[in-house]
Amino acid sequence: MKFKFVYEGSRGESDIDFGGIEELDKLVNSYVNSREMLLLEEDNDLDYVNEFMGMEFGGITEKCFCEITFGEEESVKVFIE
16 A cells, blocks of 8 residues: 655645555654653643644545644645555
């Protein structure tokens, strides 16, 4: 399976990359690790962490099946190619 990754920054800049399930796995692992570290730094304040980080599946757009938000300034939309 092939995916298109659209990286979006806070200033509207974007970068596009293509890859397979391995790249998607790396993104999800990076998200989980970053979220766990932020929870530790913020004394497990889940509401605060949820404001800045999120992972949403389905219904984003007709072709986008996953969006991962790493913070206020970075997100990745994943499309099936």
